[in-house]
Amino acid sequence: xxxxxxxxxxxxxxxxxxxxxxxxxxxxxxxxxxxxxxxxxxxxxxxxxxxxxxxxxxxxxxxxxxxxxxxxxxxxxxxxxxxxxxxxxxxxxxxxxxxxxxxxxxxxxxxxxxxxxxxxxxxxxxxxxxxxxxxxxxxxxxxxxxxxxxxxxxxxxxxxxxxxxxxxxxxxxxxxxxxxxxxxxxxxxxxxxxxxxxxxxxxxxxxxxxxxxxxxxxxxxxxxxxxxxxxxxxxxxxxxxxxxxxxxxxxxxxxxxxxxxxxxxxxxxxxxxxxxxxxxxxxxxxxxxxxxxxxxxxxxxxxxxxxxxxxxxxxxxxxxxxxxxxxxxxxxxxxxxxxxxxxxxxxxxxxxxxxxxxxxxxxxxxxxxxxxxxxxxxxxx
Amino acid sequence: xxxxxxxxxxxxxxxxxxxxxxxxxxxxxxxxxxxxxxxxxxxxxxxxxxxxxxxxxxxxxxxxxxxxxxxxxxxxxxxxxxxxxxxxxxxxxxxxxxxxxxxxxxxxxxxxxxxxxxxxxxxxxxxxxxxxxxxxxxxxxxxxxxxxxxxxxxxxxxxxxxxxxxxxxxxxxxxxxxxxxxxxxxxxxxxxxxxxxxxxxxxxxxxxxxxxxxxxxxxxxxxxxxxxxxxxxxxxxxxxxxxxxxxxxxxxxxxxxxxxxxxxxxxxxxxxxxxxxxxxxxxxxxx
Numbered sequence: 195x196x197x198x199x200x201x202x203x204x205x206x207x208x209x210x211x212x213x214x215x216x217x218x219x220x221x222x223x224x225x226x227x228x229x230x231x232x233x234x235x236x237x238x239x240x241x242x243x244x245x246x247x248x249x250x251x252x253x254x255x256x257x258x259x260x261x262x263x264x265x266x267x268x269x270x271x272x273x274x275x276x277x278x279x280x281x282x283x284x285x286x287x288x289x290x291x292x293x294x295x296x297x298x299x300x301x302x303x304x305x306x307x308x309x310x311x312x313x314x315x316x317x318x319x320x321x322x323x324x325x326x327x328x329x330x331x332x333x334x335x336x337x338x339x340x341x342x343x344x345x346x347x348x349x350x351x352x353x354x355x356x357x358x359x360x361x362x363x364x365x366x367x368x369x370x371x372x373x374x375x376x377x378x379x380x381x382x383x384x385x386x387x388x389x390x391x392x393x394x395x396x397x398x399x400x401x402x403x404x405x406x407x408x409x410x411x412x413x414x415x416x417x418x419x420x421x422x423x424x425x426x427x428x429x430x431x432x433x434x435x436x437x438x439x440x441x442x443x444x445x446x447x448x449x450x451x452x453x454x455x456x457x458x459x460x461x462x463x464x465x466x467x468x469x470x471x472x473x474x475x476x477x478x479x480x481x482x483x484x485x486x487x488x489x490x491x492x493x494x495x496x497x498x499x500x501x502x503x504x505x506x507x508x509x510x511x512x513x514x515x516x517x518x519x520x521x522x523x524x525x526x527x528x529x530x531x532x533x534x535x536x537x538x539x540x541x542x543x544x545x546x547x548x549x550x551x552x553x554x555x556x557x558x559x560x561x562x563x564x565x566x567x568x569x570x571x572x573x574x575x
Numbered sequence: 576x577x578x579x580x581x582x583x584x585x586x587x588x589x590x591x592x593x594x595x596x597x598x599x600x601x602x603x604x605x606x607x608x609x610x611x612x613x614x615x616x617x618x619x620x621x622x623x624x625x626x627x628x629x630x631x632x633x634x635x636x637x638x639x640x641x642x643x644x645x646x647x648x649x650x651x652x653x654x655x656x657x658x659x660x661x662x663x664x665x666x667x668x669x670x671x672x673x674x675x676x677x678x679x680x681x682x683x684x685x686x687x688x689x690x691x692x693x694x695x696x697x698x699x700x701x702x703x704x705x706x707x708x709x710x711x712x713x714x715x716x717x718x719x720x721x722x723x724x725x726x727x728x729x730x731x732x733x734x735x736x737x738x739x740x741x742x743x744x745x746x747x748x749x750x751x752x753x754x755x756x757x758x759x760x761x762x763x764x765x766x767x768x769x770x771x772x773x774x775x776x777x778x779x780x781x782x783x784x785x786x787x788x789x790x791x792x793x794x795x796x797x798x799x800x801x802x803x804x805x806x807x808x809x810x811x812x813x814x815x816x817x818x819x820x821x822x823x824x825x826x827x828x829x830x831x832x833x834x835x836x837x838x839x840x841x842x843x844x845x846x847x848x849x850x851x852x853x854x855x856x857x858x859x860x861x862x
Contacts, residue, residue: 300679300683300759300760302759302760302789302790302791303789303790303794305682305683305686305687305760305761306683306687307683336687337680337683337684337686337687338684338687338688375680378678378679378680380679405678405679405680407652407676407677407678407679408678408680410653411653439817441817449733450733451732451733452731452757452786453729453730453731453732453733453734453735453757453784453786453812454731454732454733454734454736454737454812456734456786456787456812456813456815456816457731457734457737457810457812457853457854459815459816460812460813460814460815460853461853461855462815463814463815464852464853469815472816476675477675477714477732478595505736505737505740506716507702507715507716507732507733507736508595508599508673508714509733536740537716537719537733537736538602538716557855558737558853558854558855559855
């Protein structure tokens with residue numbers, strides 16, 4: 195789960211990281227009054243969960259409160275990469291002398307957290323990695339020991355930070371690492387961390403991604419989820435513990451397991467079709483989950499055929515078969531379907547489907563070919 | 576005949592009285608796996624599976640009494656890291672964690688601790704290990720593989736079944752199938768398993784099943800080029816997955832240009848691996 199900049203900044207500040215004075219606003223007049231409180235020049239920043247806000251015109255300076263109101267009106271009316279802006283953060287504008295980068299994330303290869311610093315802040319770190327990898331420094335953190343002071347000092351020295359700022363930098367690095375572990379984050383990033391005119395280090399931007407699997411122990415973070423940023427089918431899917439991604443094709447798929455779901459999409463494409471979605475019902479899904487998943491697939495009006503590919507392991511074929519029939523009772527549809535069911539409790543599952551006259555397939559290739567021709571027939575009608 | 580598990584494997588089931596644990600313990604026993612104990616805190620002293628298997632409160636108690644040398648974990652995600660640590664501290668050398676949805680920070684800590692204790696972890700979020708005809712540890716359906724000389728290693732769960740099933744239909748047998756799991760932080764990597772298959776006299780060739788996200792397949796390709804004498808075939812899922820969308824597995828994220836299926840396939844091909852276009856075609860590319 196991604197957090198908004200204003201939310202991540204609040205968390206960082208609880209860990210002793212200095213952030214600009216400021217507040218979030220939902221209307222232009224609110225933005226104006228925040229600017230009035232702050233006094234002086236402010237920056238008005240769109241709060242959307244995508245990168246590249248600056249380039250899209252979603253971050254602008256304002257010299258006076260009325261200018262802040264005007265800028266906020268414009269930003270609140272815009273979309274950044276297709277996402278409507280519903281909130282702006284109004285921060286006091288800082289005098290920037292230097293911009294650096296500091297972030298911590300999970301290193302899959304090392305199976306440990308990694309902290310990354312660079313003297314080149316203010317641009318995307320992937321860009322730095324691409325064009326000047328020599329300016330990027332990383333340290334692997336032993337998860338049972340946490341970030342040690344010498345490691346943070348190594349980063350400070352590597353990015354050639356002025357010595358008088360080392361102590362402050364080490365404090366920020368430790369605060370960021372603690373925020374990352376205590377929030378069960380998969381990413382905590384300050385870009386840029388700026389050196390101001392009066393020689394202080396301030397987090398001008400903040401980014402945080404929290405591990406969805408750990409939200410059960412973070413009620414306060416779970417509440418921060420911005421439901422407006424999620425399309426309704428995705429939201430509905432998450433409620434049932436399904437993972438769903440809408441795509442542009444016309445063949446709906448319901449599969450158990452992410453790898454098999456991707457392979458199913460690949461095979462559909464190989465036989466000349468286009469998948470309408472990725473949908474993984476997960477392991478051990480019962481009939482109710484299957485029914486909810488079918489409802490979500492059929493909510494996409496592009497869908498001309500549905501392919502079920504269930505290879506039972508922890509999931510039981512009879513449960514899935516019952517779920518399909520249960521869903522078909524609830525949702526009336528004329529979209530044709532083909533079911534490929536094999537594995538745990540297969541015989542019972544097949545029996546249930548046969549009684550209901552469902553179209554079945556013996557292999558993934560056969561199921562995909564059938565689904566493609568079903569969709570094509572509907573198109574030609 | 577195999578790696579990791581065989582007829583001598585004495586299995587302990589953590590979470591044996593839960594819905595999943597009980598169901599799959601029954602299936603494993605029917606397959607012929609030597610289950611020696613179960614652990615469910617608070618249920619020690621009970622007997623399950625027709626009164627044949629004793630339940631213990633702690634792993635250490637179960638291991639001391641029964642000589643268990645392998646544990647399979649079915650406990651809910653929030654307790655999984657604790658269960659892994661308990662198994663390692665109980666002296667279990669091989670731990671297979673089936674549970675999906677374990678927090679990443681939990682896994683980083685658990686992985687670090689158990690590595691220092693010398694235990695091997697397979698998973699989490701994996702289907703387990705199957706040595707056809709000898710031992711099934713986990714949830715891989717037993718009826719979709721026959722004994723043979725092909726080693727199978729996979730990051731996926733059900734996609735692994737698809738490949739096993741395709742091999743079986745062509746009467747191609749498997750030495751051992753290892754599901755390493757789809758999470759970003761796991762206990763055992765492709766490299767670990769490839770090295771084991773290379774050293775196993777009963778494995779003649781290997782099938783590797785990868786997917787988008789991370790760089791595990793690229794690392795595997797390097798290892799294959801440098802260290803493997805046995806032929807390797809592969810399938811990589813996610814050719815049609817759009818960039819920057821999360822496809823279910825925490826591991827399956829296409830990260831900033833790398834992690835793409837096409838790059839992985841290219842890396843594997845350049846290491847001499849024969850890559851199948853779809854899972855049903857795996858039998859055509861094995862040697």
